[in-house]
Amino acid sequence: MKYTQQEKLQTMMLCEIYRTLGIQNSFNPDLIEEALSTNQYWAIDWEYPGLKSNEDTPEDVKFFVDTYDMYSILRYTYEHLDAAGKEEVAKSVSSFDEDHNLNFPGFDGNNETNYLIIGGLLKTMGRFSGEADLTKNSHLPSVDIYRRMLQVFLPARANYWVHGVGIPKEALIDTLNERIHPVHR
Incomplete structure (x- = not known):
């Protein structure tokens, strides 16, 4: 799955709202924001199977x-x-x-560095x-x-x-x- 610049901006703004409101036990805004900002969309698929994009793992x-x-x-x-x-x-x-x-x-x-980004996301996900x-x-x-x-x-x-x-x-x-x-x- 690819995101447009507009979709990334909207999602990142929602992540900021999540953090500000202290919403927990739902989505991890830090993980989502990192995945979007680094184009590592597989992390969203792995963390939230209900949102699976049906794309192969890179x-x-x-x-x-x-x-x-x-x-x-x-x-x-x-x-x-x-x-x-x-x-x-x-x-x-x-x-x-x-x-x-x-x-x-x-x-x-x-x-x-791409592998260090992958490692950081896996760590955040507790894999x-x-x-x-x-x-x-x-x-x-x-x-x-x-x-x-x-x-x-x-x-x-x-x-x-x-x-x-x-x-x-x-x-x-x-x-x-x-x-x-x-x-x-």
Whole structure:
């Protein structure tokens, strides 16, 4: 769905009225205003299914969600390994550091701002549990890295994900090793 300039202005004015009147337990004017001002209309569809526009979720949003989910499952898998499995991961992944390799690093604030906007909207919508920083600035271009990692991770998640275990240890290792560009391996 696309909105005209007039429709955006009217809706944003209504959002301001909502805030001023303190209306709660209805629409979130902050979310609606952010979605409209950034042209991220999918957020309105996700938050208010009754207003669904029947448009597909944008690829950038799917990519963000898959990337964040990947890091959650990588950590989950690692935490469910025994000591020998964790040691194997540490030996098999170049410069392995649990915090650095298993926490969502975010997207580059200078070159990948669309993903930071998506993360902010998802956070406002409460789409991920915990204290995740969905707007974290990685300070380096990350999309290509995540694409390489997802090529290994997505099939593992689809074919082998088991609650209480995660994905296979080999898939964890292979996914983490994709962080390094093939030229530098």
